[in-house]
Ligand code: CTP
């Protein structure tokens with residue numbers, strides 16, 4: 001049996017908003033439409049893929065479909081979904097497949113198993129739609145919002161696409177509905193019901209989301225993001241000696257003090273320890289390897305750029321910094337009054353929420369070089385989460 005699929009992609013995605021219609025938005029590194037088209041192009045039960053697009057979207061479509069097998073030349077859709085499906089059915093007239101599936105471009109998460117079930121159900125019943133049992137109680141309301149009826153929940157199904165049909169009956173039903181001016185039929189089952197056909201329901205999929213509102217796009221992004229299961233901890237340590245000056249840089253904040261800190265850069269021990277902690281979690285050398293003190297370009301540099309660099313290395317690997325913990329060790333200056341300002345500055349540098357950044361301070365009870373007020377030490381730890389790589 002020959003089986004074609006019509007993918008309707010001519011809508012404007014007005015409820016989702018955005019610079020391009022939702023089916024051309026990129027999620028998880030691929031446009032929604034391309035993900036949908038791959039499902040069918042790679043499916044052994046599908047012989048041809050007829051995409052219905054908006055005439056303004058020719059270039060976007062060329063990109064989305066590039067290199068995929070089984071794609072027929074796209075055709076222009078109608079003013080509503082029903083019109084777009086009809087255009088797709090008419091375009092398939094010469095090919096006249098035995099079966100046709102109709103699928104929303106905006107449903108990129110349908111599985112190959114669902115497609116196989118759709119094909120089998122169409123062969124058996126002539127008209128079939130995927131449905132899932134509803135968990136909410138559904139009410140029928142009137143124009144004023146008053147409940148008219150509560151249908152029995154056990155008999156309700158929320159239906160999805162791909163809907164599956166024998167080609168000719170569906171084409172005839174659409175032609176008849178069009179000729180009769182029967183509009184507002186929001187799915188193809190409704191067109192078949194209108195024309196007096198029986199429609200079966202087969203098992204749909206909870207994950208077969210139709211991207212409709214902005215929150216759906218965000219959810220789809222989350223679903224496609226690889227899990228950040230490679231969790232690492234890095235540590236960092238740094239010391240700078242006091243020298244002449246009237247302030248010290250600590251955690252990106254200038255704190256007035258009777259001394260300064262000696263160093264090639266701004267000598268911010270806190271940011272240096274944090275930078276090494278992040279680089280340590282990445283197994284990516286240390287601050288000196290990336291910003292050699294022998295290189296004159298880092299003379300007097302503000303240390304926020306070192307930490308921002310390390311944070312960018314994490315992002316470049318598709319990861320996040322989950323937590324930073326910094327301990328500043330000195331007798332003076334007092335860190336407490338500046339703690340919140342330091343946390344806020346670090347959050348700004350690395351682009352992290354404040355509640356994932358900890359700053360602590362301690363003395364060494366007048367023992368050692370910090371106790372003798374010869375300098376400041378800092379230690380830090382960073383928890384970094386990276387996408388899990390395939391085991392070698
Ligand atoms: N569709 C179509 N032609 C239309 C309207 C819709 O091909 N004239 C397609 C959409 O591209 C989508 C599917 O039908 O893949 C389901 O429609 P819907 O989710 O309503 O998408 P849009 O119409 O694009 O969105 P909106 O209603 O928010 O504008």
Ligand code: MG
Nearest residue numbers: 011012013081
């Ligand atoms: Mg619409």
